[in-house]
Amino acid sequence: MTEADRGDAPVSVAGLTKHFRRHRGERVAAVDDVSLDVGRGEMVVILGPSGCGKTTLLRCVAGLEVPTGGEIRSNGRVVSSAERGVHVPPERRGFGMMFQSYAVWPHMSVRRNVGYPLAVRRRPRAEIAARVERILDVVGIGHLAGEYPAQLSGGQQQRVALARCLVADPDVILFDEPLSNVDAKIREELRVELLTMQQRIGFAGVFVTHDQEEATAIADRVVVMKDGRVAQVGDPREVYRAPASRFVAGFLGVVNEWVGTLREPDGADRSVRVVSTDVGDIRVAAGNVPEGAGPGDTVAVIARPEDVGVSATAPGNGSNGWPATLTTETFRGPYIEHFLDVKGHRVRSRGAGRDRLREGQAVFVVTEPADLRVLAAKEAAR
Ligand SMILES: Nc1ncnc2c1ncn2[C@@H]1O[C@H](COP(=O)(O)OP(=O)(O)OP(=O)(O)O)[C@@H](O)[C@H]1O
Ligand SMILES: [Mg+2]
Numbered sequence: 001m002t003e004a005d006r007g008d009a010p011v012s013v014a015g016l017t018k019h020f021r022r023h024r025g026e027r028v029a030a031v032d033d034v035s036l037d038v039g040r041g042e043m044v045v046i047l048g049p050s051g052c053g054k055t056t057l058l059r060c061v062a063g064l065e066v067p068t069g070g071e072i073r074s075n076g077r078v079v080s081s082a083e084r085g086v087h088v089p090p091e092r093r094g095f096g097m098m099f100q101s102y103a104v105w106p107h108m109s110v111r112r113n114v115g116y117p118l119a120v121r122r123r124p125r126a127e128i129a130a131r132v133e134r135i136l137d138v139v140g141i142g143h144l145a146g147e148y149p150a151q152l153s154g155g156q157q158q159r160v161a162l163a164r165c166l167v168a169d170p171d172v173i174l175f176d177e178p179l180s181n182v183d184a185k186i187r188e189e190l191r192v193e194l195l196t197m198q199q200r201i202g203f204a205g206v207f208v209t210h211d212q213e214e215a216t217a218i219a220d221r222v223v224v225m226k227d228g229r230v231a232q233v234g235d236p237r238e239v240y241r242a243p244a245s246r247f248v249a250g251f252l253g254v255v256n257e258w259v260g261t262l263r264e265p266d267g268a269d270r271s272v273r274v275v276s277t278d279v280g281d282i283r284v285a286a287g288n289v290p291e292g293a294g295p296g297d298t299v300a301v302i303a304r305p306e307d308v309g310v311s312a313t314a315p316g317n318g319s320n321g322w323p324a325t326l327t328t329e330t331f332r333g334p335y336i337e338h339f340l341d342v343k344g345h346r347v348r349s350r351g352a353g354r355d356r357l358r359e360g361q362a363v364f365v366v367t368e369p370a371d372l373r374v375l376a377a378k379e380a381a382r
Contacts, residue, residue: 008076010172010204011038011061011095016070017082018056030056032228033070038172043198043205047215048225049251054208057225058176061206062097063090074172096170096203100177104149104160110136111145113160117168131167138197139163155186162194166201175207179214191218212252216240224248240304242288246375249302256303256347258282259377264295272369275301279342280322282372289374298377307371308349310338310357315366324365326357340365 018031030053038044046054059065061072063079066087072080074095079088090097104113112119115132123131136142139159149157158178165173179187195218198205209215215222216236224231224239232244243249246257260277265286273289275282282301293299315321324347328339336353339346340363347365357363 009037009073010040010075011036011206012073013037013057013061014071014073016057016060016072017068018053018060018065019068020056029228031060031067034225034228034230035070036223036230036233038204038206040171041198041202041204043195043207043218043220044223045215045219045221046206046208046223046225047212047251048210048231050210052225053228054210054225055176056228058174058206058208062095062174063088063093094170094172096165096168096173098158098161098165098173098175098178100180104157104164106149108148109145110141110147110149110152110160113149114163114167117164121168132163135163135167138166138201140193153186154182155190158182158190162197166197166203170203172204172206175205177209178207180209180211187214194218216252224251242373243302243375245379246300246302246377247379249373249375254305254348256305256308258301258345259298260301262289262293262295262297262299262374273374275299275374277301279345279347280320282320282367283318283369284372284374285370288370288372290376293374293376299374300377301372301374303367303372305337305348305350306335307367308347309351309366310340310349310355311364311366312355312357312361314364318369320367320369320372321364324363326359326361326363329353329357329359 013034013036016031016034020028020030022028034057046057048054056065060067067080067082069082071078074093078086079093080086111132114136115128118128118131136145139162141156141159144152144156179190182190191214207218219236221233222236222239223233226247232239232248239248240252243252249255258277258279260275263274263276266274271286272283273286275284284301322342324340324342326338327341330337335350338349340349342365
């Protein structure tokens with residue numbers, strides 16, 4: 001995105017900070033110097049643990065909180081500036097909002113719930129009726145137009161909330177864990193539909209969740225937050241495959257970690273670096289070692305379980321292979337999970353499980369240098 005596009009982005013957040021005061025007077029930086037742009041039609045997912053500031057960030061964008069510092073623009077227009085004392089109220093920012101609680105009105109039919117945002121804007125009746133009908137069909141609940149929320153399932157109620165969001169045709173929708181109250185199966189269904197709708201209608205979204213799978217499934221870009229700050233921004237593959245820190249690696253899924261010392265490059269082969277650890281020497285592709293890491297540094301080598309193989313025979317040169325004992329095999333449907341013991345360290349592997357292995361069997365744990373990554377052992381201090 002160029003500087004010019006950024007100014008015109010549907011949402012552009014710069015240096016945003018929000019402090020709260022707890023009842024004993026202690027200050028909390030719920031959002032701490034966050035900058036973020038959301039492109040046209042882009043789905044940006046804010047992911048992070050409970051209390052990291054996701055909801056606060058979203059509420060600032062929505063206009064439900066007054067930020068302590070920083071600026072928020074929408075399509076080039078300043079909607080919030082702490083420094084200049086600008087605070088455009090939520091209803092005049094033009095964002096759609098969909099939050100965790102269904103927030104549909106129980107005393108109104110589905111049709112009236114969905115038409116409400118247009119009624120408030122005093123649109124003509126015929127136009128409201130036509131748009132409501134169209135949008136109910138889009139979200140797949142046209143047949144429920146006359147029902148009341150109490151007669152609907154959780155998933156159906158969330159569709160009503162989504163239809164009500166879409167009816168005013170916003171170019172940005174803010175979502176705060178909108179699917180967390182519906183059960184797993186419906187949740188996945190709604191998630192897929194939300195994506196399809198987003199591609200069809202073209203709205204941009206800021207979607208808050210603490211669910212890593214949900215985040216990577218729907219995001220064009222993931223923003224990982226920790227303690228009010230941005231820990232990493234990237235496309236889902238990048239944050240999963242190339243996490244910037246141990247925190248991001250661990251938050252995006254299961255990970256094996258071995259802490260050790262980075263060694264001097266070995267001889268002529270500059271394509272591989274070696275880390276000495278308690279489980280043995282680990283060869284890692286040089287490109288997967290961060291620029292700033294030098295010989296003698298304490299580092300962590302990480303591997304996703306799907307990058308850890310189990311073999312009855314010793315692997316060839318070039319791979320890392322450690323003698324191990326298979327402790328547990330778990331059938332997980334799409335894959336088999338193996339827990340292994342390597343010199344008293346537990347290693348986790350996931351795969352198709354083609355070889356029949358016995359618990360207690362002596363095997364080799366096999367990893368490829370290109371699949372491993374080296375990260376600083378210590379998290380950067382705030
Ligand atoms: N109104 C408030 N007054 C004081 N502190 C607040 C207020 N709202 C939020 N906080 C604090 O700000 C921090 C961030 O809260 P926030 O609700 O943004 O987290 P979150 O990432 O959305 O968490 P969750 O995943 O649990 O919803 C927390 O430490 C919270 O206690
Ligand atoms: Mg929250």
